[in-house]
Amino acid sequence: MLVRETIRKLSAIVGRERCRTDREDLICYGYDATxxxxxxxxxxxxxxxxxxxxxxxxxxxxxxxxxPRGAGSGMSGGSLPVRGGVVVALSQMNxxxxxxxxxLVAVVEPGVVTGHLQAEVANLGLFYPPDPASLGFCTxxxxxxxxxxxxxxxxxxxxxxxxxxLEAVLGTGELVRTGVQTAKGVVGYDLTKLLVxxxxxxxxxxxxxxxxxxxxxxxxxxxxxxxxxxEAITAVTRIIGSGLLPCALEFMDxxxxxxxxxxxxxxxxxGAGGLLxxxxxxxxxxxxxxxxEIRELCLRERAQRxxxxxxxxxxxxxxxxxxxxxxxLFRLNPDKVSEDITVPRNRIPDIVATLxxxxxxxxxxxLCFGHAGxxxxxxxxxxxxxxxxxxARTKQAVKExxxxxxxxxxxxSGEHGIGITKTPYLGMEIDEIGLDAMRRIKTAxxxxxxxxPGKIFxxxxxxxxxxxxxxxxxx
Amino acid sequence: MSVCPxxxxxxxxxxxxxxxxxxxxxxQGEELPLSRKFRKLVxxxxxxxxxxxxxANGVRPDNLIQWQRSQLRERGPTSxxxxxxTNTLEAAGQWPRLMGPAASLAQALICKKIPAExxxxxxxxxxxxxxxxxxPRLSHSPFxxxxxxxALGHGPKVGLFVGCVGNxxxxxxxxxxxxxxxxxxxxxxxxxxxxxxxxPAWASGDVETATALAEHNSRVFLESGCxxxxxxxxxxxxxxxxxxPELLGGAAPGAARFFLQQSVDLVAFIVGxxxxxxxxxxxxxxxxxxxxxxxxxxxxxxQSIFEEPRRLLSLLPGVSVADPSDTHQCCGHxxxxxxxxxxxxxxxxxxxxxxxxxxxxxxxATACMGCLMQLQESNWRHNAGLTVCHLVEVVTGRVAT
Numbered sequence: 001m002l003v004r005e006t007i008r009k010l011s012a013i014v015g016r017e018r019c020r021t022d023r024e025d026l027i028c029y030g031y032d033a034t035x036x037x038x039x040x041x042x043x044x045x046x047x048x049x050x051x052x053x054x055x056x057x058x059x060x061x062x063x064x065x066x067x068p069r070g071a072g073s074g075m076s077g078g079s080l081p082v083r084g085g086v087v088v089a090l091s092q093m094n095x096x097x098x099x100x101x102x103x104l105v106a107v108v109e110p111g112v113v114t115g116h117l118q119a120e121v122a123n124l125g126l127f128y129p130p131d132p133a134s135l136g137f138c139t140x141x142x143x144x145x146x147x148x149x150x151x152x153x154x155x156x157x158x159x160x161x162x163x164x165x166l167e168a169v170l171g172t173g174e175l176v177r178t179g180v181q182t183a184k185g186v187v188g189y190d191l192t193k194l195l196v197x198x199x200x201x202x203x204x205x206x207x208x209x210x211x212x213x214x215x216x217x218x219x220x221x222x223x224x225x226x227x228x229x230x231e232a233i234t235a236v237t238r239i240i241g242s243g244l245l246p247c248a249l250e251f252m253d254x255x256x257x258x259x260x261x262x263x264x265x266x267x268x269x270x271g272a273g274g275l276l277x278x279x280x281x282x283x284x285x286x287x288x289x290x291x292x293e294i295r296e297l298c299l300r301e302r303a304q305r306x307x308x309x310x311x312x313x314x315x316x317x318x319x320x321x322x323x324x325x326x327x328x329l330f331r332l333n334p335d336k337v338s339e340d341i342t343v344p345r346n347r348i349p350d351i352v353a354t355l356x357x358x359x360x361x362x363x364x365x366x367l368c369f370g371h372a373g374x375x376x377x378x379x380x381x382x383x384x385x386x387x388x389x390x391x392a393r394t395k396q397a398v399k400e401x402x403x404x405x406x407x408x409x410x411x412x413s414g415e416h417g418i419g420i421t422k423t424p425y426l427g428m429e430i431d432e433i434g435l436d437a438m439r440r441i442k443t444a445x446x447x448x449x450x451x452x453p454g455k456i457f458x459x460x461x462x463x464x465x466x467x468x469x470x471x472x473x474x475x
Numbered sequence: 476m477s478v479c480p481x482x483x484x485x486x487x488x489x490x491x492x493x494x495x496x497x498x499x500x501x502x503q504g505e506e507l508p509l510s511r512k513f514r515k516l517v518x519x520x521x522x523x524x525x526x527x528x529x530x531a532n533g534v535r536p537d538n539l540i541q542w543q544r545s546q547l548r549e550r551g552p553t554s555x556x557x558x559x560x561t562n563t564l565e566a567a568g569q570w571p572r573l574m575g576p577a578a579s580l581a582q583a584l585i586c587k588k589i590p591a592e593x594x595x596x597x598x599x600x601x602x603x604x605x606x607x608x609x610x611p612r613l614s615h616s617p618f619x620x621x622x623x624x625x626a627l628g629h630g631p632k633v634g635l636f637v638g639c640v641g642n643x644x645x646x647x648x649x650x651x652x653x654x655x656x657x658x659x660x661x662x663x664x665x666x667x668x669x670x671x672x673x674x675p676a677w678a679s680g681d682v683e684t685a686t687a688l689a690e691h692n693s694r695v696f697l698e699s700g701c702x703x704x705x706x707x708x709x710x711x712x713x714x715x716x717x718x719x720p721e722l723l724g725g726a727a728p729g730a731a732r733f734f735l736q737q738s739v740d741l742v743a744f745i746v747g748x749x750x751x752x753x754x755x756x757x758x759x760x761x762x763x764x765x766x767x768x769x770x771x772x773x774x775x776x777x778q779s780i781f782e783e784p785r786r787l788l789s790l791l792p793g794v795s796v797a798d799p800s801d802t803h804q805c806c807g808h809x810x811x812x813x814x815x816x817x818x819x820x821x822x823x824x825x826x827x828x829x830x831x832x833x834x835x836x837x838x839x840a841t842a843c844m845g846c847l848m849q850l851q852e853s854n855w856r857h858n859a860g861l862t863v864c865h866l867v868e869v870v871t872g873r874v875a876t
Binding site: 022023024025027028029031045071072073089091092094111113115136137263324326327330 | 476477478482486487488489494497498501506507508510512513516530531532801
């Protein structure tokens, strides 16, 4: 429990207006994009690195927990205050400090909204590629902490591929600057990459140096519809095998297609087994040629039809189907269990077959869609949490899905992170030696365990508690 | 979350639909006691409807927030703005007291001319108390005292819903609407006994007053024998088209159906009814100007009116339409929101005015009286130097740059 004296000290650091303990604020800063809620004991809105360093030092002296938070768009509970403590809201540290058009580097504060940064650099003819689905409101700080991905990862990679350097406050309260402002750099350990994806457990990020690219000259979007999902997946393999590299290569299975069509009525064939959404970008001549090659290739792989967007508005219409999947799913059932497993690209047909088998055996509606190009599949199980038997079958199905994924040489999470929702399964993928090495790093940078407790590594009691919360039946 | 104007300015979770709905749920589940902060958060919403329009699951946070406001209203004392709104029908005698010493006698006298139920009543005495600096001058002769109950012109009968701002503040806009409808070949009926549309009362949770106004206005317009009811204010037309049917649905299904089907926003009405050839003849171009069009939330989010005003502008020779690069932005007015949250409202206003300033517009036109007041004030405060007017003033060639 935070004592009044601690609140007073926090207020002295950030000012009374930015240190909140009202019930309303504690409710609003206790959730994220998962369905879970934990109440913090206070919320502070930090405005600069000095304040953050002072807060971390105070947390060490007192002690109390700190939970850094961007926009609360996380899918794995990374910003949830599972053991109470103080949420450090970084949404107001949202300055774009510089955009260097000669060196293609941007320096930003953690609270900058990803979509805003993309729009700003686009005005200067530049491109920041990572595009998580929530880019309209998620923040760069959160993207870095979770190593967010997105549809363009196939060609452009994920957040970690664009972070050149960081400024961060370690768990000890010390300020550390990592990495470089240059295109290359191999001086010392790569602490930048260590902090990217560390989910706020090692340091609070206060400044990010990002690599930018020139804006591609043009873009072309295609949508291909197949009778069988297998044909669509074969087309994916063929496209990549033929030396073409689209910037996005997304797929939807039959259930997803139906769900979106029922919701949007945009003329998707309800009988189609699979749908591909393909985007190529680059110089105009190349884009035109590649789009044509992809179209022919899809038709050869028995696509029923291939639509090519002629304008940006038409492209937007095609993308609409893919973007609408997640929200449309709630028409099937009130609760969603969402996993983002990733397998080697050529194993997609295997995992899709396995998912089908698991769904049938456990009598669950499993929907698949996602980034076929990079093997990152969003597996969604729509259930009704008031049905305890269904919850139990889903729990079993998720475990089986993870086992199958690992067997195929895949990973439990492509872009959502471990947070708390995947903590019980971490040991399935990382062995004890690996986990121990991670724990030692954690102890070195955050010796008192101040930062974002209850995430990634849990002991068996805690794992059981999380499992209980994850697979709770709604009364 | 990406579309909420108040979240965009504050970055606070309590401002955005997700936060507000969580709080309302907690309050309803008695996990959260009634507090000043809760009331304040429930009031700090523009009801612009952007979140509802973008919600894939069809959730209507704006309606839930309005519903919560009406619930809070039943639970005793509320904020002073909401209190003022609740007392609109019987408050006439109380205004001087409420205004306090800061209000000028002159302002009080002027305000007495406005019927108590008018949404404007909530604004003008308070203009002195609040920090609002730019107040359009009240007209000496309200529009309705000049033109009421006369049928003007020939052709199919259109009832004109004037609205408080069109009556007291901008009668010249109402005159422009009369002229335009006349040139379009309609007979315009202006019932003199029409009252406030009821939006200010509804938005602050006073469903009773809003219903009384809905009953009154629907009776007046049904008796007038008009075929359509048209309004040049996006807020009023939303109230007529969507709330009157909701509020009267059970009690007066006939009136509800009439307003649902036959009440239309002015711009959507003429663009929908008339061919480009006829329209071109009826419109008068202001000459060579660049016009930016601000989408009122009540038209864009609540009635999906986007193409129509642009099509109208494209018919004017010499007029080019500016296209701001960034996305639509609420003006930040939000009726009482502007009074209750003046600073936040101004911040949002600055953002919306600078979009058009950057886009090289000479004229900034809109189609809602609330937006018009807010944009005029933002233009003035931030020295943007735009000519801010109603769209109808552009298409009747009345605007001068």
